[in-house]
Amino acid sequence: MATIVAEGTGQAILEEHHPQTFLRKYMFSTDHKIIAIQFLIYTLFFLMIGGFLAIMMRYQIAWPDQTLPGGGILPESMVASGYMLPEFYNSLVTMHGSIMVFLAIMPMLVGVYANYLIPLQIGADDMAFPRLNMMSFWLMVPAGLLTLASFFVVGGAASSGWTLYAPLSARPDLSGVELGQIYWLLALVLIGLSSILGSVNYITTVINMRAPGMTWFRMPLTVWALFITAILGLLAMPVLSAAGIMLLFDQTIGTTFFLPEGGGQPLLWQHLFWFFGHPEVYILILPAMGFTSEIIAAGSRKPVFGYHAMVWAIISIAFLGFVVWGHHMFQSGMNPMLGLSFTISTLLIAVPSAIKTFNWMGTMWRGNLHFHTAMLFAVGFVAMFAIGGLSGIFMASTPVDIYIHDTYFIVAHIHYVLFGGSLFALFGAIYYWFPKMFGRMMNEKLGKVHFWLTLIFFNLVFFPMHGVGMAGMMRRIYDSSGYAHLQGIQDTNALITFAALGLYASGFLFAFNFFWSMKKGKKAEANPWNATTLEWQTPSPPMHGNWAETPVVYHGPHEFSHPDVEDKDWLAQNERPDVVSPAGGGH
Amino acid sequence: MRSEFLKKVSVLVAAGAMAACGGGDSGGGDPGGDAGGGEAPAAAQVDPATVGTISGTINFAGDSPAPTAIDMSAEADCAAGYGPDGPMSNNVIAANGRLANVFVHLTGVSGGPAPSGSVQLDQENCRYMPHVLGVQVGQNIEITNSDDLLHNINASPTENRGFNISQPRAGITSNQSFPLAEVMVPVRCDVHGWMQAYIGVVDHPYFGVSGPDGSFTIPNVPAGTYTAEAWHEAYGAMSGSVTVTAGGTATLSFDYSSDMAGAHVPLGEPLVIRHGEHGIEVHRGAQD
């Protein structure tokens, strides 16, 4: 048994004794920490691209009768005579969603933080399969290149929405897009493979490589969340891959899986897509919930309120996540009687989300709250995620969904969950774990300015979208001026666009802080937040192999303000209270 | 169509690479070439002593079909551009024994003066102007929207790669071209189901389209004997022979009749109807 475990890790140790080339050390590294940083740079780049696409989109929505500033540098197939063309707008809509979900948020949550945190938080020296781990990053590179290239091929990038509803996505003669769609489907298959390899790695690592004493219910909530997320990815991504391959065949070799002309079923695509798509939503939120729990506990100097309930909430969300996909399809022509069962399962899944929200508040209750930037973002997450969760109740109610389905109300909801939720938590995570990753602190002043600007502009962008949706504005429309019922909200659309510019600009403040701090930030100590989990009990950044000696775990993950510990308000997982404060005695 | 996937992909990849490098797909359009207006500049390169002109009419026997009204009531801006009778279909215009919108081109010829200048295709009051037009391979087609509403231009050729682009407001111009000869390329607007146009793409400059009076002219044809083909969207295609002498004007006429209504007109592959001993014979050009 030992020989098997040693194969990857042993080599890693040997490498330390030899000078490594730049390529081996930073490009084709098998060290989980380097791979996490590669993913971080990659995803931040795509976050910037995805945001830029959104800004172009917003400009068009706010001022449909104006020419696009600087549009002249774009080819005539995107911007003609200065005006953005509807087909390019559709590509923007599609690729904004696709890039944000598959190339920014998901790999940032999982690729970056599952990679970085799982071995460090469970006391392992690396992943179970370091080379598979490297492969999972390098599969994302061609996927990203294909995605970027798809904008510049004849016909432009995919334009059938991120949900790729067939037949539009399968029929180039109807969408005008052929190569772009093929490129994106190929990218999707690569992303799926990368994600599956990653998941195999994370799950195996958590099962088999925990440090002595790290029992299941002593694992930090981040590890729990990432572990369950990996299971969701493992089971959901292959379904998308299978569906994507069938769509690719429809598009290229002339099969008719999703084309009614040949007996195929357009709704089959939707079932397959959402069977993946809804677990995907939880892939995008569960890790964020994990980070938030961790940061709020450390920021409040209190153990997580209801740790076990939090774990069971994660597990039940994951389980229910596989039986709610139909709630995306209430108006799709699916048998209406299925609607009721999906309504019930959807409302059920709101319960664990509510538990988590109240438990975070419970964690803050009677705490000693340190509002560093990471904590601000984590609390911001709870506040914004609550809005996203509550607005979800509207569309879970099937009759109300008749009206708000495919309107901006949905756009508001998804962004409160994915931006107000996932991205807020991710910003928090970046500020929180940056010192561990790079050995330097991020600038707190800039960080706080970034938080407040983000919070204000975020709400100015997405809260009014509820109103726009109530007024009945359809999603993905290029110009709303032709509709009588949308005349009253054009000023709101302009306001949203101004705020979106502010939101995007504040992202650059963050980017500056990030890269500046990487070089010039204040040197970080091993445990700058006085936190309890294992990653803080090794130097910043940790050495190759993570540990000078394997840590032994004695208790749960968030022992803050332990009454038996007198001179400090935290107790690391590898510290025993009777050793830290002998007078206090055992717990 | 789909079985030709590999061929299509290779064309696509090449086209994709072109667009990626060139940053646009304005085709062979020569930016300076617009000055001549696309009418006569070819003549400048031609020695008038060696060329002649083909001129002729498209005759039409039998009852002329009544023009059909287009219901544009849901697009009031367009409907307003027409007189009290309202908009009428312009796909079949046959009057006074003549047939308009027939595309005439020489076959078995290639080369000749290179295309210069652009050909105009306008969208005005929700109709294509002109309804039938001819271009040379690689020649720029300048598509303009004169209506302040959305039109899309959906070209669905079989030999060339199609395009489906849009022009959401007045004043927008797009440029397209076709790299392969194809008679005809159908063009439609999906927003306005009645809007249709046909583009004949040939790899020489010897073509013409019959006007409302049924006449057409093909200038600057080198002396020689040629086969010419006429194409009409409802009455099919037919061919005829013509001999051009230097400096002279050769006459070529085609005789259509109302009996030919409903002839199957495959697009993309030239369909040839000959008046043979046993009545009308139909051949698919591609199989000859």
Next chain:
Amino acid sequence: MAHAAAATAGRAHERGLDVYTQKVGMWIFLCSEVMFFAGLIGSYIVLRFGASDAWGEPGEVLNVPVTAVNTFILICSSVTMVKAFAAAQEGDQKSIKIYTLATAALGALFLGVQGYEYTELILHSEWQGSHGFTPQAGLYGATFFTMTGFHGFHVFLGVVFLSWASIRAFRGHWGPNNYQGLEVLGLYWHFVDLVWIILFTIVYLI
């Protein structure tokens, strides 16, 4: 390998599944493979249920006897895989060589027969009045080639890995202290075999 083992010999772990890591990894990977084939098979069921007239009777187009033989070949290869693993545990070097090579060969034979079957179907069969049963021949052809094709791709990957295992066998790599690689490969191979039995049943027999 010896010094690498020594370097982490003292590494202790909290009790996991009591199974070595590669095996856990393969089990988990196979879970995702189950979902992949579930996606394809589920679509097949939905499409077939929705358009049952587009499907042929068993044996109408597909050559069931040849495929039955092919199924038997694949089952045999699972048996030889088990034998190879048992031989490795016992340290019977000769049997290790014979059985790994036999498994790889049977896998390759399966692919050969499948290739023959595809050629016959595409070039020499009739389906719904047109010549050749191809992926374009309606949903029946599309689902048939997609499912059996992806299964064949999995067999192909298995044969590649089995060839690698055979080379190692001839170098005396496998033995009582080093059988894990064969066991993990065996898991994959049995899974591929199992998927085939399901596919054979629902595609050829029903």
Next chain:
Amino acid sequence: MDWSLPLNLSTQGVVIDRLFWIIAVLTGVAFILVEAGIIWFSIKYRRRDGQKAHYTHGSKKAEIIWTAVPAVILAVLGIYSGGVWADIRGASALPQDALTFNVVAKQFEWNITYPGSDGRIDTADDFVVRNQFHFPANEPVIVRLESEDVIHSFFVPELRVKQDAVPGMTIPIWFEATGTGEYQIACAELCGLGHYSMDAQVVIHDRADFDAWSAGQAAGN
């Protein structure tokens, strides 16, 4: 800044709007409780020197309460929604013998087939009008939705009606307008480059006007 539901003109819109506002009140209360709680805790328990956090791992009682209360509210909401949904879309909800129209969506048009003078669809006197949907108020009407090419979605905001039109399927929906006037059909499902301009005129008449209009159209064809 007109952030409100548009004027409602259908019978089912009444219940949909009522349900919308019920949810709005429930979620509004939850929203205020959560956000106020977060702000209150953030101020009250902010860091102070010498302050030590209260050491607790949770409270079973509190957790049971905040699991049970949302669960009960959501269950009631789910059952109520299910009932309303069954009235609108249930198998037996489709009215018998109602005036029926075929609506065929295609890129980027709505083609409406009218029942003609006999009031029955699928008969010889049916006629088709492009992008104009006329129908009578104060009686249930059925729309049979089909699509020729891609998925579209039939959306009339004032009628609180939305249903995807899926190629290969015929999907019947019904509604009853409570007033007359001119509105628009919008397409709510991305259907290609003309999606945003895939609108059609909706004219709701009283019955006599509708019959007159229909007769006029039939004569014109």
